[in-house]
Amino acid sequence: MAQRQEELLRAAVEQIEVRGVAAVRIADVASALGVSNALVLYHFSSKEKLVAAAFAYAAEGDLAHLRKILGRRTSAVRRLRTAVRWYAPTGQAKGWRLWIEGWAAALREPALREVSRDFDRRWKAELTAVMAEGAAAGEFHCADPSSAAWRLTALLDGLGVQMTSYAGSLGRATMLVWAEEALARELGLDREALTGQSA
Template identity: 45%
Template sequence: MMRKAVAVRREEIVVAALGQIRVRGICGVRAADVAGALDVSTALIFYHFGTLETLVIEAFRQAAENELGKLNRELGKGGPADQRLRAVLSLYGPSNHDNWPLWIEAGAAAMRDSALRAVLQRLDLRWRDAVVALIVESVGAGLFRCPDPRGAAWRLTALLDGLAVQVVARDGTVTAGDCERWVAQAVAHELGCRPGDQEGR
């Protein structure tokens, strides 16, 4: 039987690792779990990645790149800055972010793992920088009033972070409708508009 190309095999291992992390958590996943999901030996896992820690970091790096790809596609759609801002906030939020359980898990583990923390921080800062830039652009176009775009961006994304924890880690305490309403209210407060303003543009 022909051996699979290295890149193909590594990608399979990374995908399997992410699947196992979703099921077992970072602390619970073992190389044997990843190998079992692919019906290969653990030796093959270590041949390609050296350690389980290296595999976990690579898995999260690729997941982060996928999320940044979604962000970049949304930013590239064009249109008025306020519409793009609301679209990005919606994409970031818990109702449209299938990977939130993964990021919450990673955030807890990152407190003890500097390499994982660096991966998550890069993802986190890219989202926040995009929100800052969209607020600045919206203010420049006269769509919003905001004396502190950076502070507003961090407060809005921090709100979304907290709501995501409630949606993912608590059972039924917060609904998608709650999230949408509270975020709209926060946007109105931060950016000097009424909830719903500009949405029909």
């Protein structure tokens, strides 16, 4: 049963990326797997519950990857730079389309709003912890890691919206420079010191 639910959630994520939250139907998810609508509804009693569960599934995958990066045995600076370079939008990443869809739908869907808020809180908490660790170890100066994580993710999310919604408006190289400059500022470093750390 768990395997079937995971298949349904993966298919729902793919269909949301292609069709958007508003347009996706139970039938689209069922058709993608060659199963009946009734089977999808057996596991998720409504489209709203399926969509919220699909976003939670995607969020857990992203958080697991972030934790893997931040859990490496290297300096906090290197871990943070690697995390920013992974999270920073490329303009082609499917994940950004998914999250932009989710943020928009969360304005009207309470269940999705809770999933999105929880994911955002946990994401910032992971970055905050590594920023606090690095500051305590004397790698850099960051007086308020929580605020720094908020500012950094706000910039990255904004760049993600720009690059995904307006393809070609900003080059990947420029976006990465801006993201690294923002990280360096939050850590009280110059960008050369930051980029001197291997990612």
